[in-house]
Amino acid sequence: MFGKTKFSNRETFVLIVLSVAAFVPMLWLALQSAARNWRFPLLFPAEFSGRAWEYLLDSSSGILPALFNSLIIALTVTFISIALAIPAARAVALHDFRGKNFLFFLMLMPILSPSVATAIGGHAFFLRYGLTDSWFGVMLIHLIPTLPYCLLTLASSFARFEVDLETQARTLGASTWQVWRYITLPSLAPAIAVSAVFAFLISWSQYLTTLLIGGGKIMTLPLVLISFQRGTDEAVTAALTLVFLVPAVLFLLISARFWKATK
């Protein structure tokens, strides 16, 4: 992934420390999710029980459908964010027009203001237009925080983009699709991958917006997770947290393959 460069000793050390720091909480969660009677001063649980995992897999708990809903929403939102952010970022980075800075500022507003305000204000607005309690509404409100991140990431990539390459390809007879596929996309790929991670993770972890706009009808994993987090059941909360982490980590790993520019 990082080519042939070798790590220095110091880099290796930092890498190990970071991996351990990331891994230990996961291990703890895994133990907690299956533990019974795990109390101080026991280092490891005295007994194990599959209760929490059984509950998660039980059809009555509704957790698998919630996981599925979360995936559909996060993937769709990621796709739409990038599809919208690419032309917008291009316009902002490569063209000059009146009010550009102001427009750019407007586009970034959602991440500059507190997210609770966006959620509650958005709810009032969505209600007026009948967009609540629907899939469409939930995805739309997720786009509010995801779009600015995609836009920022892509705009910085477009700023370094050689438009001349596109012109050259076109002069050589490439179609619009070919230009996009062989010139634009490869040079943007790392930025697209990074913004996809942002969009996916942000949408994946939305709680308040999904709750308000989805009205509880659109059940996603964070809704289930938070309702358990506020309860006292440690095992189920730990198991759910792991379930919540896995797709996020997988998505991160997949996208990391594209972080290095293809030449």
Next chain:
Amino acid sequence: MNKFVLFAVLFLALLPACQKKGADAAQFTVQDFQNAKWKDVETKAQGTTVSFAMWGGDEARNRFMNTEAAVRLKDKYGITLNILPLGDTAEAVNKLLNEKQANKTGGGSIDMIWINGENFRTAKQANLLWASFAERLPNIRYYEADANKRDFGTLIDGLEAPWQKAQFVLAYDSARFYSPPRNIPALGDWIRNNPGRFTYIAPPDFTGSAFLRHILFHFGGGAKNFQEFDEQLYAEASAKTFAFLNEIKPFLWRKGETYPQSPKELDKLFANAEVDFAYNYGANFASERIKRGEYPPTVRTFVFDAGTISNYNYLTIPFNAANPAGALVVINYLMSPEYQIAQSRALGSVYPHKLDALTAEEKQLVSGLERGAATLSAEELAAHAVPEADSEYLERLEKDWREKVLLP
């Protein structure tokens, strides 16, 4: 640029077209309800779906509602029960507040809510509730009359129907000591003699502030005096309460510099034997934790001699419920002995009905209900039950605690 403006205008112009049509023709208004016989309500509810917003942090309860309760409702009334789990009931209330402001008066996504206390008061004051319905439910007759009067001091006016009973109990580990202190002065002595072994949950946590009210009751001559807000009584009793709390502060866990923020944190401290007492609403909470393997099996519960707070929690219908008829039928069913016996059997919850309203057969079933090893008997609980205080006391106590105990 012109194209952009054009698209933006088009998009905004098209938005209202997405507006949902008002609720379907099969609506059931408050007037319909007032004119209908109960049988008509049941007929109307047949085959509908009811969305029930309830706090969803309890795996056993979620499982029970989604399986046994849902199946019974389907069999009896053809109703499909759809649970909307909430992290906090206040979220549903906030959603309704927004919907009220936006004038969304029908077709709401919530048909009924599990509610009580401050959330009920907010909802009632903001007119977020459907109508006065509780007195007309056939199964209201199983409940004590006072269950239907005040909820944390707020007049109920039939806007919510009693569902379950919860009583505040304290837990200790019988393997660590034999007899817990059963009144506030004795508890004070115990804390001074066992430095670092006691703490309480910081208000405004719901359970944390309930513990403080027991001290307030002690210094104000008992819970009976706190049913309606009295400024002078509050001033006197709260001054003594805060003096007591400040006096025990140096003997608390971590010298009172920090407090657990939720029952979950107190549970953890107690389970790890860092402190010697935990407490919660729900007489069976310790038995439940033992069953889940979180508390040692030697844990037992107790109540104060002067009594502990017992309250009801309720079911209500939002003003914009899409299916109020269905909600009425579900609520009435959840109040029935059939349901309550099944729930107590599955969750170990305390049976909420007055026993003389039951048939001989039902009485037998209720007396045969098993309770967990750590749960007190229904008689002992009932003999030590005191009502909730007016919620004004609650709010004042929470606010003043910050200034007078936490910060100085």
